[in-house]
Amino acid sequence: MNGLTSFAQQPPKFDEEFQAHFANLIAWRRDVRRFIEKPVPEQLINHILDMVQLAPSVGNSQPWRWVSISKKASRQALRENFKKCNSEALANYKGEAAQLYASLKLEGLDKAPLQFAIFCDHATPQGSGLGSQTMPETLDFSVSGMISTFWLYARAFGLGVGWVSILNPEEIKATLKVPDTWKLIAVLCVGWPEEEHIDPEMERCGWQYRTEAGRIVLER
Template identity: 50%
Template sequence: MPRAMGPPAFDDTFLQDLDALFAWRRDVRRFRPDPVDADQLDACLATAHRAPSVGNSRPWRFVRVSDPARRAAIVASFGRCNAAAAESYDADRAERYRTLKLAGLREAPVHLAVFCDTATETGLGLGRASMPETLAYSVVGAVQCFWLAARARGLGVGWVSILEPEAVTAILAVPETWRLVAYLCVGHPVEEHLDPELERHGWQDEDVRGRRLIER
């Protein structure tokens, strides 16, 4: 058996830096075309694989989308969904919606589709019999770990959710049991902002941060 080790000691400087990392995480939509260093990307993925998962199932599946035809098909899916979303608002809100930058699909040098392998046998189903959705939640945890690791290295990440999951699954020719959880654009940000873009551009006028803790 490996020897037990004591926890590391994190000083105040580290805790302040960690808090700054969370504050600067931000969803990025505007990317420079500069390529992402392969070693940096691998390091971010290694961090993602350290995420907790229900029953230690590790159900996340990261797919790098590099083929131009497949990327173009993803962009087309976004275009269809984006147009439909605009139509769901009244005229004034729809006009404002169309001014928002909601994806960096064309500019981002790296596209990552992140799936949940719903048929994984790893973990033997432990912990998810009564809450099977925890399998997908585990993938979200991996996405967050990847995101923070990327931000710590000066990379930006944008989570594009205005897509057709079934179409993306077909475009990328992955198993039907893989459920799309996230589509990520990764690259070097054009600009840095501490505040959320939707607040900065007036889409959200109210404080949407919510309460930190609810007592019962």
Template identity: 50%
Template sequence: MIPPEFDAAFREQLHTLFAWRRDVRHFRPDPVPEALLGRLLETAALAPSVGLSQPWRFVTVDEPARRAAIRENFLACNATALAGQGSTRAALYARLKLEGLDQAPCQFALCVEPDPAQGHGLGRATMPETVAYSAVMALHTLWLAARAEGLGLGWVSILEPAAVLAALEVPASWRLIGYFCLGWPPQAEEQPELEREGWEHRRAAAALRLRR
């Protein structure tokens, strides 16, 4: 079989997709069609994984009671994080995450099976963390595919993993990678939100490279 060739026009479009990936915090209430979500998960399954173990487990969260439990967990963790800090920036960041939880029509957790039978242990004897890295690769694959469909994705990181796993009643061996909000952003912004808000600025690639 002859592999496909990706011309300059495609490569430019791909670079544009990378550049327009966003960590989205605001969503329209329009639902994400189940067929579209299924297509995104199928694309995520194409991600590389150590030993072809595919250790990721996506848990879609639809029940209002479970979503409420996640929200309460976020509020508790956020209150602890902000206690005594008096940080305007930290408060802003927390508000953005809360808005995502309240608005996103689709929410899911990404978990990892730390010792999957699939893959027969290949490639992770000395670096078992590659299993979690593989799950993150699947998430990033889904993230880019979602952006290509016009969807936005937001990562909610201010959560207590054990409480989230308990609320979702997943197998005891699973570990939480993250909780995510997915939906249609109300508008497209050329500059990422945290940059617009003055939180931080992206550094050039040369500043992040070390030669030896």
């Protein structure tokens, strides 16, 4: 740890005030695609990366591998990758949906000061396969869960995170020269948001509203 946080030495009691703050954090986390031109202090991002190491993972395998996409050529390749995949995706929509899709901003790759590719290392010896023998995909789930922790904790410092998935993963692996056993889970844009909202951009643009579908708990 780098001094930004010191942990309680006894099990903490999370009081109502904390619960209310945490509920607000969940409600005000957003997928952010518009960033102001202001760097993120290295100490801050390092602290957040330290903290997310505490995220849960199958067999405690911690299979996430972070790559910072910082070189000009790598960023250019990433933008080209997105452009190509996005125009292919657009071709799959017709009529009004195509018009709406074309108007959406689906990445923040132009301005985000930090850009990361996060992989899952399927060859990690950590955890010795515990919990992932019948469901190898639990390694990927672990990385996804860690990203959720990152997303929320970054937001607690006012940082915005945007997940970009309209990409060709194999091309990204080639661009970033990562081992074959690494699977791309996410590309994240990170920086200071241009604007803040309590509702998702997908709702504001009329693409997809929140529904109750996921709230239903089946009784069996």
